[in-house]
Amino acid sequence: MALTTGLLVVFLLYSLAPTWFLLVSSTKNQTDLYSTFGLWFSSNHLVDNLQEIASYHDGVFLRWIGNSVLYSTLGAAGATVISLAAGYGLSKYEYRGRGALFALVVGASLLPSTLLAFPLYLVFAKVGLTNTIWSVLIPYFINPFGVYLGKVYADSSVPTELMEAARIDGAGELRIFFSVALKLMRTGGITIFMLDFVNIWNNFFLPLFMLNGERSFPVTLGLFSWLQQAQTARDMNTLVLTGSLLSTIPLAIFMFALQKYWRSGILMGSLK
Numbered sequence: 001m002a003l004t005t006g007l008l009v010v011f012l013l014y015s016l017a018p019t020w021f022l023l024v025s026s027t028k029n030q031t032d033l034y035s036t037f038g039l040w041f042s043s044n045h046l047v048d049n050l051q052e053i054a055s056y057h058d059g060v061f062l063r064w065i066g067n068s069v070l071y072s073t074l075g076a077a078g079a080t081v082i083s084l085a086a087g088y089g090l091s092k093y094e095y096r097g098r099g100a101l102f103a104l105v106v107g108a109s110l111l112p113s114t115l116l117a118f119p120l121y122l123v124f125a126k127v128g129l130t131n132t133i134w135s136v137l138i139p140y141f142i143n144p145f146g147v148y149l150g151k152v153y154a155d156s157s158v159p160t161e162l163m164e165a166a167r168i169d170g171a172g173e174l175r176i177f178f179s180v181a182l183k184l185m186r187t188g189g190i191t192i193f194m195l196d197f198v199n200i201w202n203n204f205f206l207p208l209f210m211l212n213g214e215r216s217f218p219v220t221l222g223l224f225s226w227l228q229q230a231q232t233a234r235d236m237n238t239l240v241l242t243g244s245l246l247s248t249i250p251l252a253i254f255m256f257a258l259q260k261y262w263r264s265g266i267l268m269g270s271l272k
Helices: 002-025 030-035 046-055 060-092 098-109 113-126 134-141 144-157 160-168 173-184 186-202 205-210 219-232 237-271
Strands: none
Touching: 002 237, 030 237, 046 060, 046 237, 060 098, 060 134, 060 144, 060 173, 060 186, 060 219, 060 237, 098 144, 113 134, 113 205, 134 205, 144 186, 160 173, 173 186, 186 219, 186 237, 205 219, 219 237
16 A cells, blocks of 8 residues: 555656646746756746746737637537547448448557648648648547547447437437437547547647648647747747746646536436
């Protein structure tokens, strides 16, 4: 028991250390960042750093946050609907090649997304969609792992007998899916939405290939551009660290906001 507790404490400290470093570093100015201990506070310059990051380049950092919210929300919503619909189709309908199609979905979910960034860029460049919102949203809509989760949730939460009863009552297949299946798969939908939102928010390589205008960058790519500027112009490490801390706040709010719905859905499913 003592060994297990000790390992859990070590893991907790290891997990929280980067956030603590960001919090401490965001309170320092450029001089203190290099001359003081990295994991403890010195003089407090947090307000100055926040003012500078909000005003730098006409507040482009706030634009990056807004872009990340837009990309993550629309991308996760589209991916959730498509994943649930595809998973529902794989689970509840019998047709030739269904097993091979499911195997293809599982295989596709094992591919690292970074390997697909350059081939996707070539495709979107061919059709003239690079440096547009669609060049990042369309790839986000397709999530093989989300399809797999959608099938798993459809298998466990949508009774075939209920679908047959709805058909007897005269409901069409689309109405059954939107009025019956989606409500029963709500927990799965929230789970897929949460995973997609976090994945899109943290995604770096796809926007790096697709976007070349600073005003369209998500926050991950924007902070990277500041690091590049630091190599040729002023030292921007303070702004980058403060921006990195601020970029975690929307994610934290999002996770806490959806947590209760996810938990209530699981409890409701267990009662059924």
